[in-house]
Amino acid sequence: MDPDYWQALCDGDRHASLAAVKRLRAAGLTNGEIITEHVLVAQRRVGDLWLAGEWTVSQEHAATAINEGLVHWLGSFSDPPDPARPLILVSCLEQEWHALPALVVAESMVEAGYRVNYLGGAPEPDDLLRQVLRLKPRAVMFSASLTSSLGRQKRMLGQIRSLGLPVVVGGQGFGADDRRALALGATAWCASPAHAVRLLDELPTRLERVPVEEPTPADEEAAWIEEHRAEIVRYLVAGLRDVESFSEALLSAERGWLKELEGLADHLVGCLSAALVTGDETIMLEAQAWMNRVLLARGIDGVLLVEAWSLLAEALRGQPLARATVASAASYAEQSVDSDGDGLAV
Known part of the structure; x- marks a missing residue:
């Protein structure tokens, strides 16, 4: 990770952070390399420092906001997708405010040539479902960093699956395999943005409509x-x-x-x-x-x-x-x- 970029994050200096990322681009790094090798590495360190009690919540939020802005900025250099390409809806789960992982997934989908509708953090469930019905996406992708955000998702995922749409989920909140994802009714679990791209190439465009299960x-x-x-x-x-x-x-x-x-x-x-x-x-x-x-x-x-x-x-x-x-x-x-x-x- 670039030391100047990390120092700028520690200082909460978005201008210096942007200058460091511009220098990395000028040195020949791709957007994906900057995000993977610098932004996400820094974000993990930010989380570790809060967990260790060395950073306050305010410091963590400031650094995260800078990182999200940088990913948006890097994404602005992506070529516009072909209008004929499939549309993917990418969102956090309800009550999940850690939007950076979902944003990285969204930009990865754009890089892979998909059209993307990105809803960001903590969507309102009814509004999200209206978006799904209106847009009729190729698939719906959800990110969850906190396991504590999974508890109220089962019915919503079931409602999307009842429309025959693939639902792909990922993030630390789902753990290291697909067990929690499948228990909630997701079609598939992905371990990384690259894995998500591969899954979309493999999944059928439409699935059998599955009725929403009665609650246990x-x-x-x-x-x-x-x-x-x-x-x-x-x-x-x-x-x-x-x-x-x-x-x-x-x-x-x-x-x-x-x-x-x-x-x-x-x-x-x-x-x-x-x-x-x-x-x-x-x-x-x-x-x-x-x-x-x-x-x-x-x-x-x-x-x-x-x-x-x-x-x-x-x-x-x-x-x-x-x-x-x-x-x-x-x-x-x-x-x-x-x-x-x-x-x-x-």
Whole structure:
């Protein structure tokens, strides 16, 4: 990764960032090489620095906004697609605001010669479906960086599949294989933008129309969680703030990370609904490990995650499958804390 470009990102300097990218283009790098070898590498480092507690949310957002602008700028040099070429609709999932991966996919599709309608982050589901009906695309492609955004997607993906349209999904939120994607009703999962291009060459233009499935008990509980998600998060945050060890940890913390707590709690709740609709309980283990890393990096006792699972279970009375899933995560959390003498589980 170019050091001048990285320094400009660290400084939040979009003009210097653009100057560095212009220099890379002048040196002969293609748009794809700049995006893959510099922009995406930098974005991963930005995420790692936030996770490690070295960058604030504001710093992360500033760098991400610069990177998105650079990808848009690089895309402006692409040749216009042939109007006769198929149209692809590219979007994030509902409540998924990490738009950069979807933008990179969209630009990759354009480079491959497809016409693209790019909807960006967190689309409104009904509006998205109206766009699908109006445009009748060759395929619909979704990106999800956060597993916590999967919980309310099953019906929407099913509605698109009921039209006979291929649905291709990808991103970190779907994990390292196609299990979660297929459980949600997607046609295929892709590991990278290049993989997505190959898939579109292989998939039929239209599929058999598949009726939208009736919700399972797990789907119904996940829908209840999503409907009451904001209330559950408030209950969880309020309960954690009353925990004595939490208050002591706050007093000793160097950063005012309390502002991040609501987002962290929302992620845990979203991961629960995602685990229910996909039937994949490894989602909860991933959430446990991720949250432990966040707490450890901020000097907060990992035992607080045990408290979080306990509070979450209290908020889920009347939802037996969800409570059982939380109980499994809580058991793992307790084992993690017990295995480490200072309570900071990794």
